[in-house]
Amino acid sequence: MKISNFLQSLLFSAIALLLVSSCGSVENSGSQGSSTSQFAVVVHGGAGYIKNLPPEVEKRYEEGLQNALNRAYAVLEQGGSAVAAVEAAIRYMEDDSIFNAGRGSVLTNKGGVEMDASIMDGKTLNAGAVARVKHIKNPISAARLVMDSCRHVFLVGDGAEEFALEYGLQLMPEEYFILEKRKKQLKRIHSKQASLQKDWDVLRKYGTVGCVAMDKNGNLAAGTSTGGMMNKRYGRVGDSPIIGAGTYADNQTCAVSATGTGENFIRTAAAFRVSALMQYLNKPLDEALRLSIEKMESTGGDGGFIGIDKNGHISWYFNTEGMFRGYKTSSGEQKIEMYHPDYYKK
Numbered sequence: 001m002k003i004s005n006f007l008q009s010l011l012f013s014a015i016a017l018l019l020v021s022s023c024g025s026v027e028n029s030g031s032q033g034s035s036t037s038q039f040a041v042v043v044h045g046g047a048g049y050i051k052n053l054p055p056e057v058e059k060r061y062e063e064g065l066q067n068a069l070n071r072a073y074a075v076l077e078q079g080g081s082a083v084a085a086v087e088a089a090i091r092y093m094e095d096d097s098i099f100n101a102g103r104g105s106v107l108t109n110k111g112g113v114e115m116d117a118s119i120m121d122g123k124t125l126n127a128g129a130v131a132r133v134k135h136i137k138n139p140i141s142a143a144r145l146v147m148d149s150c151r152h153v154f155l156v157g158d159g160a161e162e163f164a165l166e167y168g169l170q171l172m173p174e175e176y177f178i179l180e181k182r183k184k185q186l187k188r189i190h191s192k193q194a195s196l197q198k199d200w201d202v203l204r205k206y207g208t209v210g211c212v213a214m215d216k217n218g219n220l221a222a223g224t225s226t227g228g229m230m231n232k233r234y235g236r237v238g239d240s241p242i243i244g245a246g247t248y249a250d251n252q253t254c255a256v257s258a259t260g261t262g263e264n265f266i267r268t269a270a271a272f273r274v275s276a277l278m279q280y281l282n283k284p285l286d287e288a289l290r291l292s293i294e295k296m297e298s299t300g301g302d303g304g305f306i307g308i309d310k311n312g313h314i315s316w317y318f319n320t321e322g323m324f325r326g327y328k329t330s331s332g333e334q335k336i337e338m339y340h341p342d343y344y345k346k
């Protein structure tokens with residue numbers, strides 16, 4: 001009797017151990033945490049079919065992510081706000097044409113650029129967003145301007161551009177944003193010649209950029225900026241400028257920025273869902289990210305999140321082959337990664 005009790009409890013412990021470790025490996029397969037720090041910044045440069053990239057491409061992305069992290073980190077180190085850090089990182093990535101935001105944005109089916117961006121302050125729940133802008137050099141700064149200086153949250157098209165101009169933001173001719181490589185990619189797509197080998201970065205990659213940060217005062221902020229999806233129907237707006245879909249920040253929970261099939265992030269209120277899972281169901285950030293991505297995935301989409309919680313815990317989660325991502329913290333930790341450790345889509 002005693003022996004069978006013992007065996008039974010041994011069996012239970014073995015099962016419990018198995019369950020715990022398989023949960024652990026699920027977490028590790030898509031997300032990455034770090035220890036708590038005084039201030040920290042996390043960036044992403046899009047998710048999707050990111051697999052076995054040529055070394056020179058890897059290097060370009062690494063440099064881009066590192067420079068963006070350094071910009072934001074410098075702001076935080078000098079005591080700047082999380083909002084200012086997020087803006088600094090994203091401005092850098094908008095100017096770096098390797099990313100699909102600002103210069104280098106993907107093109108609409110009509111061959112133009114229509115850029116979207118948003119930013120949110122976790123301390124006040126203030127937010128600003130712009131969509132369908134075609135000339136603003138740094139859409140993230142326009143989003144910040146809307147947040148700081150406008151009684152509205154979301155401005156689109158000409159109205160957003162006029163507003164930006166009134167406040168002295170830099171506008172550029174459309175040619176500045178439209179790169180030759182993008183024109184070629186669109187042509188190949190329209191002539192149905194595009195292949196995953198040659199056009200991996202437009203067919204299955206979403207190169208949106210995003211940043212989340214916590215400053216020395218413990219305030220959180222999030223921002224996202226994008227050219228959208230290649231060959232999108234002109235007039236289409238994705239999740240990136242939509243507060244609660246692609247961007248969300250609340251000091252009570254977390255700050256998150258998304259990348260992926262925007263329509264699915266909108267339909268599942270994906271960014272707000274992360275915060276709600278934490279606030280109302282007490283889920284930790286890692287789990288909240290995973291649950292939100294799973295919900296989004298159940299509607300047929302793919303992509304990922306970066307996030308930071310109110311204690312400075314960093315996490316990310318994505319269901320694609322890769323996501324350009326990295327973080328840097330005041331405790332001296334930093335990391336830049338691209339590939340999924342063990343996930344490959346069929």
Ligand code: ASP
Nearest residue numbers: 206208228238259260262
């Ligand atoms: N989420 C973006 C959009 O749908 C695309 C991306 O993340 O690259 O516009």
